[in-house]
Amino acid sequence: MTTRYLLTDVAPLGGTPVDVLLADGVIAATGPDARAQAGDDATVIDGAGLVLLPGLVDLHTHLREPGREDAETVRTGTRAAAAGGFTAVHAMANTTPTQDTAGVVEQVWRLGRDAGWVDVRPVGAVTVGLEGERLAELGAMAQSEAAVRVFSDDGKCVHDPVLMRRALEYVKAFDGVVAQHAQEPRLTEGAQMHEGVVSAELGLTGWPAVAEEAVIARDVLLAEHVGSRLHVCHLSTAGSVEIIRWAKSRGIDVTAEVTPHHLVLTDDLARGYDPLFKVNPPLRTAADVEAVRAGLADGTIDIVATDHAPHTREDKDCEWAAAAFGMTGLETALSVVQETMVDTGRMTWADVARVLSSAPARIGRVDDHGRPVAVGEPANLVLVDPAARRVVDPREQATKSVNSPFRGRELPGRVVATFLRGRATVLDGVPCDDDAAVSR
């Protein structure tokens, strides 16, 4: 039998404090019933001042296994996810070999299940080898044990409009979604950072906003034409927010994500030539940051997704032009959303539960996650201390890589505990290594 937990005086979604009993993998009782049913054997966690949210769900994580286990493995990446308050993650397809067959997605799914930290939902590649030439085995991946519902060539754009159209049409058969990495390749050849004043000053090749916006505009029209579901990865510009707003007003079935780093960091950071700030799509301007915050607050942008992109020191500790694109994010996402959206009064904790849990769970068709905090629901939960503050030290994080752009920065909030089907994966802010993989 798994441990029973009595969380006392916790605030579900930041609301009125209440006692909550977790038993047999579910929320067994709330209020006075919780204490009455807890019995003597329940582990009591003092939840005064803490917020209880549904476990976070990431639609966009790079776990790097198979192929780049030197940067991250399914085990280290999912342990980092649990530390960050996640109970489910989607593992992106740009592995080696590519997650473009039933065999590879099943391998990743099994590694996730055996690690036991979070539920891993592999993303399937749209095209074979992410090469943009032939559709991958979408149906076989959907029907595999991994039950793939999200398909993406992330890291690369599906730039051929005919292939994109076919993928959008094909995934309808199994209620899938195509998640597009919107980057017009010809407009971004050799690009190193956002195209603007700073790139001109530094003499680095620019990645113009239009290279993202042109693909999003095309794809929302394609999605409308074929009546399919489209998801836009890591949207980063004010113009992209406008296009999504327009598409939604027309009733087009599109969803969009923003990353934590695009909610706060700007292209000015490139001035130090520190590749920690090199990412795809690039950090944009302060006006873009304001536009994505406004878009997230008004629901134009549906979710926050980490785009956790771990890289080895070798791939990051070099000159800007040679460095890999990408930043880690699983262990700082919730804090950045708190700092930029909650502490600024733009969103409530209920909104946070929507953008980091229920909406991504719905887009990815992940059952049992992102559910209401209510009796009978699966106990996939995270307990957060919003009053805590910490200085980010990547060496203390669970991820194998240290390329956090928040290194040395003080951020609000701390994950106190994470529960996966009622089993604690994190307690007192520390991953429960002894218990991992015990009960799945």
Ligand SMILES: NC(=O)N[C@@H](CC(=O)O)C(=O)O
């Ligand atoms: N987001 C990133 O900067 N990097 C991603 C892929 C990508 O989108 O380029 C990665 O896999 O490292």
